[in-house]
């Protein structure tokens with residue numbers, strides 16, 4: 001299966017788009033601003049959205065995606081997320097003030113938006129792709145995800161500060177090919193990384209020591225002003241470590 005990076009930046013400006021990955025044709029992971037670059041037929045083909053958390057940079061395009069595709073959908077778009085994330089979006093986004101409640105549009109029995117609560121450790125099987133919710137540690141309830149096919153597995157941290165349970169879960173994964181790990185801040189912004197619950201290289205490197213050297217490490221959610229500095233600080237001489245880029249594809 002192919003993962004296509006629609007967006008992976010920790011900010012905006014120029015070609016930067018915020019977090020969203022397309023797995024195959026039907027599954028979206030997060031719905032940041034990168035979703036808006038997809039052609040209309042690709043938008044209409046999205047059946048599942050897996051959200052890591054409710055922050056704006058990860059959900060910005062979800063409301064407009066639903067409004068755009070409603071006329072082409074025979075089945076709802078299923079949005080998988082923690083119950084707390086769903087509650088936040090129901091109260092603060094799909095509240096008829098910021099945006100209409102698409103879970104009851106066109107009518108209450110046939111909403112184009114279907115909420116599907118998911119818990120840490122829970123899996124969802126979709127045509128040869130297994131999605132498993134992984135623990136994360138952020139300022140709001142958050143998840144990472146494990147993507148598995150018959151060929152291999154890839155893990156995504158979502159937005160997170162150091163999370164021993166995440167690394168523990170990865171230790172039990174067979175055929176882990178790649179890790180997409182957020183490293184939002186450089187070491188000189190370590191204080192901000194701490195309060196906003198993100199990695200900086202100084203907190204990432206000790207955790208990475210637990211990961212087999214054969215696993216490719218892709219850094220994501222880099223704050224644009226510090227991106228090159230973050231990558232330089234994160235190189236550990238053990239793993240292949242590089243910044244994820246918008247438009248890039250990864251096979252797993």
Ligand SMILES: Nc1ncnc2c1ncn2[C@@H]1O[C@@H]2COP(=O)(O)O[C@H]2[C@H]1O
Nearest residue numbers: 010055057139159184192195196197198
């Ligand atoms: N005190 C703070 N707590 C949380 N986020 C903050 C704070 N100050 C600045 N931020 C920024 O707000 C952003 C919200 O989204 P992120 O978690 O991706 O990254 C966060 C930081 O860049």
